[in-house]
Amino acid sequence: MEFSYSREQQMVKQMLKKFAENEIAPIAAEIDEKAVYPYATIGKLAELGLMGMPFPPEYGGAGTDYLTYIMAIEEISKVDASHGVIIQTHNALCCWPIYTYGTEAQKRKYLPDLLSGKKLGAFGLTEPNAGTDAAGTQTKAYLDGNEWVLNGSKIFISGGGIAEVYIIMAMTDKSKGTKGISAFIVEKSDPGFSVPKHENKMGIRGSIAAELVFEDCRIPKDRLLGQEGKGFKVAMTSLDVGRLGIAAQALGIAQGAFDETVKYMKQRKQFGKTLNKFQALSFEMASMKVKIDGARYLLYDACYRRDQGLPASVPAAEAKLACSEAASYVVDKAVQFHGGYGYIKDYPVERMYRDQKITEIYEGTSEVMKMVMSGEIFK
């Protein structure tokens, strides 16, 4: 067992640390405040290979392993979680299912533009009445000659309206429950597809989430992704992969908030000494570090298992639970230790506090992670 970063990983972390400090940190507060998608920085990250990192070069990917990709998401999220989730959703929930379940023709058609970042990808499973309970999916699709016709709507879709390519789950046979769900590739320009509303979110406000509407949305027959009735599997395995990225995002937020607090405590004086000289606070920082480092080992271990082709579903759930809980704990203390300054927007911990919450909700809630884990414990 080795516990050291490879040279590739060191350089990826070094490059992204510099990029995040120089390019993302100066705009992070503004994209949060105005809730605008950061086209310019995502464009630059695409040029550096971030929009197709863990995919093979033959389709235009950078060709790293999953662990290195996860470290990249972590590094970016230390500075801004919106950038982290934009890259994560695109890679794990759009590129990955196409790469894994797509026909060769679908891969050739979509992956080069997606992996180069020329087009952004998104994923639509959640609906007003179906999230964790996917069997409640009401969006329907039926075959009409050579076309699938989609009707229904999706909500809270990350990248909605910005993305050009969407992986959409729709019922092709309601009577079969989750086995009646199929996955489709929908393009932004498809007739009958619209994005009527952007959500006004608590955090990760630079990542646009939107409602998607399908009104007799007609797409060619060959846009079915994987087999008919296997959409639930496409969705669940994608979310398994996605979980690692969200765990990395949470871990990045935790580390970012921790680092900000260290910096603040070393310069903030009260009662004639800096905050780090108060043992009650500095001991608490030690406890926070234990949570972050512990969560990181679980995450890297889950990624290692995935890279080795070992079962990684349960470890991914455990890693996501640990990282998002560590982040929750750390951002809370980070704001507390900043005092009043932590509650105003001049310090980044205020944003990190809001950004963190979603990591316990999306790509499987903490409760779902516990369902996955307890199922394994008592199998």
Added chain:
Amino acid sequence: MKIAVCVKQVPDTTEIRINPETGTLIRDGVPSILNPDDANALEEALRVKDNLPGSEVTVITMGPPQAKEMLQECIAMGADDAILLSDRALGGSDTWATSNALAAGIRNAGSFDLILAGRQAIDGDTAQVGPQIAEKLGLPQVTYVKEFSLEGDYVKVKRALEDGYEVLKVKLPCVLTAIKELNEPRYMSVPGILKAAKHDIKVWNAVDIGVDLTTVGLKASPTNVFKSFTPKPKGEGIAVEGDTPKEKAASLVNALKEKHLI
């Protein structure tokens, strides 16, 4: 076009601290980086390559084995090849001895149409090695380059001066030293990083480059570090008082007389 870029690994001075008692740098735990001006030199070489496909960019440095890491970073930015001159015989070289080694290394690597270097390194701040390499290779040189364009067999450059700039046209091959105004260095890319980690960096010793051993290393160096210290801050200045220029001049003369300076 074949381009050589001379680079140096330096401590990241933004993170460096100075031992207040000895006045020397505390290098423990300080990350090493590609010297910033050298990054500008490399960027300009890479831009030439972007515009002239088929061009080759070779980075060359002299340093200890760990300087390989910086060379990998240059490959990850887009350089094609990297050479490390590393030998105990080269250790302790001053700028004169360093440029002897680098000039020999460049000669050994082949012929280049263009040689770029950073203006100066942030650890020594001498700005001597680039110009000395040009002299030793017998090539024309332009220092402090802030704008660059290729015009056939010539390069047209703007050379920054304290109070303006010169526009110069130089025939290739030549040596240019870059300043930070020249460009914005690119980041390493992920595909570049993967390539760099596998790249076989050439490591040459003093014998490999055929350098005269009496012209390199500490003993051959005409300059030696006698003492390093942090200069004491200057005392507070005074503003000369007076209503008219004549009064101010008189007041200044008095002040200088009081200090027995005139």
